[in-house]
Amino acid sequence: xxxxxxxAPPAERTEGERRSWAAVFALARFEARELLLRAPVLFMFVxxxxxxxxxxxxxxxxxxxxxDVDRLTQNGPLLPALAVxxxxxxxxxxxxxxxxDRHFDVLVLEPWRRTVAFALSVLPAVALxxxxxxxxxxxxxxxxxxxxxGSVGELLVGPLTVLLAGSAGVLLARVVRSAFAAPMLLVxxxxxxxxxxxxxxxxxxxxxxxxxxVIGDASTKTLPSxxxxxPAAWHALYLAGLALTLALAAVLVNGGxxxxxxxxxxxxxxxxxxxxxxxxxxxxxxxxAARLVATVNPAKVQPCARHGHSTYCxxxxxxxxxxxxxxxxxxxxxxxxxxxxxxxxxxxxRVDARYGMDGDGAIEPSTVPYQVTVGTRxxxxxxxxxxxxxxSVLVTGSEKATSSLCDGRxxxxxxxxxxxQSDPLAELRTVRLDDSVTGSAIVLSPTNPMSMTSEQTTVVxxxxxxxxxxxxxxxxxxxxxxxxxxxxxxxxAQLLGVKAPTGADKCE
Amino acid sequence: xxxxxxAAGLSLRYGSTRALDAxxxxxxxxxxxxxxxxxxxxTTLLKVLATAQPADSGTFTVLDHDPSxxxxxxxxxxxxxxxxxxxxxxxxxxxxxxVDYVAIxxxxxxREGRHRxxxxxxAEVDxxxxxxxxxxxxxxxxxxRVALAAALVGDPGFLVLDExxxxxxPEQRMRFRELIARAGEGRTVLLSTHQTEDVAMLCNQVxxxxxxxxxxxxxxxxxxxxxxxRVWSSAERDPGAMAGWRTGLGVFRNVGDPPAGAELVExxxxxxxLITLDGMVAEVTA
Numbered sequence: 001x002x003x004x005x006x007x008a009p010p011a012e013r014t015e016g017e018r019r020s021w022a023a024v025f026a027l028a029r030f031e032a033r034e035l036l037l038r039a040p041v042l043f044m045f046v047x048x049x050x051x052x053x054x055x056x057x058x059x060x061x062x063x064x065x066x067x068d069v070d071r072l073t074q075n076g077p078l079l080p081a082l083a084v085x086x087x088x089x090x091x092x093x094x095x096x097x098x099x100x101d102r103h104f105d106v107l108v109l110e111p112w113r114r115t116v117a118f119a120l121s122v123l124p125a126v127a128l129x130x131x132x133x134x135x136x137x138x139x140x141x142x143x144x145x146x147x148x149x150g151s152v153g154e155l156l157v158g159p160l161t162v163l164l165a166g167s168a169g170v171l172l173a174r175v176v177r178s179a180f181a182a183p184m185l186l187v188x189x190x191x192x193x194x195x196x197x198x199x200x201x202x203x204x205x206x207x208x209x210x211x212x213x214v215i216g217d218a219s220t221k222t223l224p225s226x227x228x229x230x231p232a233a234w235h236a237l238y239l240a241g242l243a244l245t246l247a248l249a250a251v252l253v254n255g256g257x258x259x260x261x262x263x264x265x266x267x268x269x270x271x272x273x274x275x276x277x278x279x280x281x282x283x284x285x286x287x288x289a290a291r292l293v294a295t296v297n298p299a300k301v302q303p304c305a306r307h308g309h310s311t312y313c314x315x316x317x318x319x320x321x322x323x324x325x326x327x328x329x330x331x332x333x334x335x336x337x338x339x340x341x342x343x344x345x346x347x348x349x350r351v352d353a354r355y356g357m358d359g360d361g362a363i364e365p366s367t368v369p370y371q372v373t374v375g376t377r378x379x380x381x382x383x384x385x386x387x388x389x390x391x392s393v394l395v396t397g398s399e400k401a402t403s404s405l406c407d408g409r410x411x412x413x414x415x416x417x418x419x420x421q422s423d424p425l426a427e428l429r430t431v432r433l434d435d436s437v438t439g440s441a442i443v444l445s446p447t448n449p450m451s452m453t454s455e456q457t458t459v460v461x462x463x464x465x466x467x468x469x470x471x472x473x474x475x476x477x478x479x480x481x482x483x484x485x486x487x488x489x490x491x492x493a494q495l496l497g498v499k500a501p502t503g504a505d506k507c508e
Numbered sequence: 509x510x511x512x513x514x515a516a517g518l519s520l521r522y523g524s525t526r527a528l529d530a531x532x533x534x535x536x537x538x539x540x541x542x543x544x545x546x547x548x549x550x551t552t553l554l555k556v557l558a559t560a561q562p563a564d565s566g567t568f569t570v571l572d573h574d575p576s577x578x579x580x581x582x583x584x585x586x587x588x589x590x591x592x593x594x595x596x597x598x599x600x601x602x603x604x605x606x607v608d609y610v611a612i613x614x615x616x617x618x619r620e621g622r623h624r625x626x627x628x629x630x631a632e633v634d635x636x637x638x639x640x641x642x643x644x645x646x647x648x649x650x651x652x653r654v655a656l657a658a659a660l661v662g663d664p665g666f667l668v669l670d671e672x673x674x675x676x677x678p679e680q681r682m683r684f685r686e687l688i689a690r691a692g693e694g695r696t697v698l699l700s701t702h703q704t705e706d707v708a709m710l711c712n713q714v715x716x717x718x719x720x721x722x723x724x725x726x727x728x729x730x731x732x733x734x735x736x737x738r739v740w741s742s743a744e745r746d747p748g749a750m751a752g753w754r755t756g757l758g759v760f761r762n763v764g765d766p767p768a769g770a771e772l773v774e775x776x777x778x779x780x781x782l783i784t785l786d787g788m789v790a791e792v793t794a
Contacts, residue, residue, distance in 0.1 A: 016579075016582070019615045020615060022615070023613070023615040026612045027612045027613070030608070030609060030612060098599065099596030100595070100597065100598060101596070102595075103590060103591075103595055103658070104610075105560055106559050106560045106585055106590050107585060107613035107614055108585045108614050109612070109613045109614075
């Protein structure tokens, strides 16, 4: 009697197996729909969409580097991940909480297959997150002047975080049959992340920082994509392995002790471990060497392009932007007098990449005559900053000489840098650290900042009020006096025909 | 009639309590009533037959499937419809979603066909009009019908119903009886109940249990016949009666061994049930 089914022909067993898996997918579809329609999940996806809109609001004017945009996509998915963890956990616990276990336990689809379905049910949320990530990245790609390359590994982090959260929610429900466990896990995860982030490690940050899903950077600088040294692919592998491990562990503890599940679990653990080991490794020696070359001797790796009188050398990813820089240079140079108007400048892109994304290394001013430094970021205040760097080199001859500038030449520098703009006063506000147009202030540039006294600010403001057409001829006519070392601000004002301040220049 | 479900020597203990004691029975197509007092082992027997709980010993088959192996248990579940006592619901699901969910767990995988089947069983239990309503908005009787629809979905060959009419008002109970009677056409239904009227109106077979033991197995008429000559009426309660109660007519109806010259009356199924329990029910008094 008991051997009836054991002796069933293989064809029947296969049919039964096929039906069971078809039921798993049907249940996964049902649960996926339930999950996506849960208020917390919907709310978090709406919030996520709003966050993307907010974080990308300036993308159209800030010339994004795609190797930054890909990492920008990683924080937003934490919102749906949170909701997916809680709701997937509640979905698994639903039967127990609502006392349908007694009934469902005698239905055909075995509990471990239902767990597989619950784990699969988070996939549409993962796919939706991937869609949001793709939209955010595409926004960056389509933005005017975008440069660089995104990393698939970095882009996968968001969707994989949602997958990991869903798997954790399912496993937790199978291990701890309490609805309070998931919120407790979130609190625990929060403190773990704080702890893991604080453990000291190698030069690229803490030893364990890559164990958490989303890893931020210590600095906001933009580096060429090949110098980042982030183990993005390893990290994606680690997250995928971890998510699979949790999901398969949930299946295993729920009775799915089949050879296939056990083998898949071993593979998942292997993948996760492989990824964890891979991401924990030091930055490759080749990358370290490349970072050093890019920092110390960028000419070795930079192609150059000629625009007008000047030459523009940049890391390959930024070469399409040299034309934009040339327009700024030409505008500034067109206002200069003497030989400066025809000076052949070398505009070189420079970065401090020695420590990767750790630390905001300031770039030292160039000592090479008529070489101007341009950074890796562009748009917004970076344009007047670069213009100020160009004008300072035209006035003083080198960036290094500008560092110690403490005389009336600062007025000429700022006028040259900004007078060609449609609203120079607004640009002046942008380029000054304190966002003011009165009093003394620090003026930002791609290398060391410059300082403007209160009197110089007043004179520059008056020059802008007088208008470019009125001042430009005077600048050209008095170029030699305006750019002579130790010329006073009062003298400059007098030469340019605006009210002169009293007293000597005092630098702070 | 062909035997569809048979059990032999099913025993199960909860600690020192013997819930099932070598239970053997044979069910065939139609509705079989399972009667017995509280603690008789009815729910335990249903759980065992529904594969919700394994017996300590004994065997059973359902429509030729033996649940003693994993594969066999799955096959039994494929032909099983189970309505547990006080079934749980997912209150935020609609009636349709809940039955659809159960249908998926019964491995009805073709979406279109499954939805057709869900609509069919909801129509069968007269819930077509409220199938889009959330379960939390339905009355107790409607919920019970949702549970019955969930048991019926997939057209199971063996339907196990554990006290489905408990808590229903008379009208709902009547409606439920109709549904169960319909469900019994072409399939085997095992209906656990306290209500002898349910058995009298619905069942072609009846099993009486007490103390984990099957006390009777036969037709309702045979159960009724057990009380033939053992029911009498009297003006006063007969102290020698096993049970006795005042009827609406003002006379006492006594069950037991009648005294000489007693005025015998026509026995009912309930009388046969009481005789079968033979004093095991103390509360059945006026």
